[in-house]
Each structure stands twice: as C-alpha cells, then as structure tokens.
Amino acid sequence: MKLTTLYDSNFESNLLGRYVTLKHILPLLDSYENTFEITSIGSSESGEEIPMVKIGSGKKVVLGWSQMHGNESTTTKALFDFYKFIAQKKYYKKEIDLFLETYTFYSIPILNPDGAKLYTRVNANGIDLNRDAKNRSQKESIALRNVFESLKPDLCLNLHDQRSIYGLKNRKAATVSFLSPSADKKRSITASRKVAMELIVKMQQALEEYIPGKIGRYDDAYNANCVGDSFQESGVPTILFEAGHYENDYQREKTRSYIFYAFLSLFDILKTNPSYNYKSYLDIPENLVNFNDVIVRRVGVVINSKVTITSIAIQYEEVLENGAISFHPRVDAIGNLDSNYGHKEIEGNNELVLVNSQESVHIGQKISTIIAKNDRSLIFFKLNGDL
Structure with a gap:
C-alpha cells in the first residue's frame, strides 16, 4: 500500500486550516477517552485546561x-492524524502493536491554549513560552x-x-526542518545530541522519498532560555520539529502529512x-531566510519621485478574522532580490505598474x-482570499 493512501484514510478532517484551538480538539479528545489515557497537566x-x-x-x-x-498548529493536526491511525489500527497492525509494547508516548496537543485562541505566538501575558525555560514564570x-521531571522521558519532541x-x-522551500538543540554555548555534540541527531537522520531519510531536497536543519545557536536547549542540557535527547511551507499549501494540510510520516518513521x-x-x-x-510568498520581478515604480525598475517582494500577514485565518499581503522588500526566491514568481518585463492604483510603493x-499602468487589464498581482 502507498503511504499516501494510508494517510488519506487517517486524515483527521475535523481539524482543518491554521486556526486550531482547545475548543476544536476537546471533542476529539472526548472521543478517545476509552482508547487512550487523557489527563490534564494543569x-x-x-485558566484553560492543558490536556495530555x-x-x-x-x-x-x-x-x-x-x-x-x-x-503554530500544523504539528497539532499531525498528532491527531497519528492518534486516529493508532486508534483505528486499520493498517500496519503488527507494527502498531509493537509500538504500543515498546513506547509510552505522552503528547500535549496544545501547551498554549490562550495563544491558540488569540492566534498569537505568546501566551495570555505576552510571554514566549519557548524563552521561559529558565525563569519558568508562567503556569504553562x-x-x-x-x-x-515526573516522567523522566528518554526522548522529547518539541513540535x-x-x-x-x-x-x-x-x-527549494524548507517544508520540514529539524534541530538537535545545543546543550551548551560550544554546541558540543553531547551523548543526548547524538541520539537526537541519529533519529533526525532516520526521519530525514524517510521523508526524502516524498519531499526530496526540501528538508532542512534549523540553527543550533545555544539559548538557555529555550526549552529544547534546556532539556538537552539536562541530558535528555530532544528534537525540534519545524513544519514549513509546501507549494500552494498555506493551510498546511499537505505539510501535516509529512510530520505524520516522520512520526511513523x-x-x-x-x-x-x-x-x-x-x-x-x-x-x-541549513535553513536560510531566502524566500518570500510572492516576488514580482522587474517592474517600474515611483521611488523618491523617480521611476525605477525594481522588484517587489510580498509577504502574507496571518490575521484572525471571524474564526479563521486570512492572509493579508504586504510589501516586504523592494530592490534587487536576486538572492531571494518567491513561492510564486511573476515577471514584470519592465512594465510601469500601479500598486493599489498608485504609482508609488513602500515597505x-x-x-x-x-497592474500595468498603460494596460490595466494586465494584472501582475491580485489579492486572493482563498489561500
């Protein structure tokens, strides 16, 4: 059986899009109460529950x-795909039984339910929990x-x-990236880092069949305030997963499948x-910051009262609107963008353009x-609400 066929039958269709909150996952967790052990860690x-x-x-x-x-909800969706796969036990029955006998997997689907509800990186107090490992100033x-400390895990997965x-x-876009976090400022390859590195190579080799050349390695600069670095420093192998962009997949429904495959591996x-x-x-x-959502190359715009042939990079801003995420395009850069790539590339052929019906453009x-100034039927970019 093709792995893609297997995945389609275990896709958790009740979780779709980028906006995933505690409200969305609690009914699913209720459905598993007789299959898995579900508790609250605090x-x-x-005051929102944090389930495990x-x-x-x-x-x-x-x-x-x-x-x-x-x-950051893609890995949450992939976890629920994995739960469904294990619960259904429709395929790979022997392998699933061996997994259940070999591993005890504890997973926290939403550690930051307040941030999930508001669709922000930080928690309700504006604190980045991944910079709070040392101070531990927040309940989460x-x-x-x-x-x-209670479980004393053999391995941690920071998703x-x-x-x-x-x-x-x-x-190519970095569709999935991994990191074996550093345990010290020297970035020493400690025993725990070695284990994490080996497991990352294992997953990378499996994913290369599906997203060849689209797997990256995240920056390993040490930060004692980061949870992964802190756990690695404690001697527990820790792997950072980073679910990234796949072509035309702004809802991350394709990328979640690759995280699911990584779990299986x-x-x-x-x-x-x-x-x-x-x-x-x-x-x-290594990951590079070298992509924009859209690049319109070689168009004429007015900069400082002078027509200049240049390129315009557009980046989508994710905005929570009416219970869903909208993508608002904004100018990210103007100039020579030869070292950057666009998930969508548009050639302007030196046409003079109007940006929002204006000749000028700014960051x-x-x-x-x-659109082209002299032929307004020639559209280089138009806001698309279906991303």
Whole structure:
C-alpha cells in the first residue's frame, strides 16, 4: 500500500486550516477517552485546561508538545492524524502493536491554549513560552517542566511551525526542518545530541522519498532560555520539529502529512534504512531566510519621485478574522532580490505598474493589486482570499 493512501484514510478532517484551538480538539479528545489515557497537566494563565494524551505502555518514554506557540498548529493536526491511525489500527497492525509494547508516548496537543485562541505566538501575558525555560514564570512553563521531571522521558519532541520565509540553498522551500538543540554555548555534540541527531537522520531519510531536497536543519545557536536547549542540557535527547511551507499549501494540510510520516518513521512503524549515522545530520542543509510568498520581478515604480525598475517582494500577514485565518499581503522588500526566491514568481518585463492604483510603493504597504499602468487589464498581482 502507498503511504499516501494510508494517510488519506487517517486524515483527521475535523481539524482543518491554521486556526486550531482547545475548543476544536476537546471533542476529539472526548472521543478517545476509552482508547487512550487523557489527563490534564494543569491550566494556562487564563485558566484553560492543558490536556495530555498517553499512548502505549512500553519502557521507552517519549514526551512531545505542540502549540507552545499558539499560532503554530500544523504539528497539532499531525498528532491527531497519528492518534486516529493508532486508534483505528486499520493498517500496519503488527507494527502498531509493537509500538504500543515498546513506547509510552505522552503528547500535549496544545501547551498554549490562550495563544491558540488569540492566534498569537505568546501566551495570555505576552510571554514566549519557548524563552521561559529558565525563569519558568508562567503556569504553562511550570506545567511542562513538572511533567518532564515526573516522567523522566528518554526522548522529547518539541513540535513547531516555521514561517514561509525559510528555504534552502537549492532554491527549494524548507517544508520540514529539524534541530538537535545545543546543550551548551560550544554546541558540543553531547551523548543526548547524538541520539537526537541519529533519529533526525532516520526521519530525514524517510521523508526524502516524498519531499526530496526540501528538508532542512534549523540553527543550533545555544539559548538557555529555550526549552529544547534546556532539556538537552539536562541530558535528555530532544528534537525540534519545524513544519514549513509546501507549494500552494498555506493551510498546511499537505505539510501535516509529512510530520505524520516522520512520526511513523521515528516510532519504527514505517521501516526505514537501518544504516543511519549521527554524522549525516551535519549534511542536512541549513535553513536560510531566502524566500518570500510572492516576488514580482522587474517592474517600474515611483521611488523618491523617480521611476525605477525594481522588484517587489510580498509577504502574507496571518490575521484572525471571524474564526479563521486570512492572509493579508504586504510589501516586504523592494530592490534587487536576486538572492531571494518567491513561492510564486511573476515577471514584470519592465512594465510601469500601479500598486493599489498608485504609482508609488513602500515597505509595509498592504497590497490589493499590482497592474500595468498603460494596460490595466494586465494584472501582475491580485489579492486572493482563498489561500
């Protein structure tokens, strides 16, 4: 059976789009109350429940958490795809049974329910929980640390999204990136880092079949305030997942499938090449900030009262509107953008253009249309509300 066919039958269709909150997941968790062990690890700063799901009874204890940043929901959707796959046990029955016997997987689908509700990176107090590992000033940070110390996991999974600005030097988008966080300022390859590196290579090799050349390695600069660095420093192998952009997939419904495949590989459900070495981790290309959502190349605009042939980079701003995420295009850069790539590239052929019916353009400007000044039927960009 093709893995894509398997995934389609385990796709959790009750979670769609970028806006995923506690309200969306609680009914799903209720449906699993007789299948998995579901508990609460505490409450958020606003008093919202923080649920945790326990799957399996094996000796290898794995702790994962998603939506530490409230507006990063792709890995939450992938977790629920994984829950459905395990619960249905429709395919890979022997492998699932072995997983349940080998692993005990604890997962926190939404660590930051307040941020998820507001669709923000930070929590209700404006604190980035992934910079609160040292101070542990927030209830969510304390709850996670308490679980970490109580469970004494053999492996931690820090599940995130990354913006569409990240790409690789091969001119491809970084659809999935991983990181084995540093345990010290020297970025020493400690025993725990080695384990995390090996497991990342294992997942990377599995994903190369589906997104070749689109897997990156996140920056490993040490920050004691980051949870992954803190746990790695404690000697527990920790893996950072970063779900990124796939072509025309602004709702991240395609990317979630690759995180799901990564879970299958990590937990030995999907058999992969057994000959992987931690040193190959360093061969995974590093993430670069080299992409924009749209680049309109070589158009004439008025800058400082003078017509200039230049390029315009557009980046979408994610805005919560009426319970869903809208994408508002804004000018991100103007100039020579030869070192940047667009998820969508538009050639302007030196045409003089009107931006929102005006001749001038500036950084931060919200964009609705870019059309040719002398032929207004020639549209280079038009706001699309269907992203």
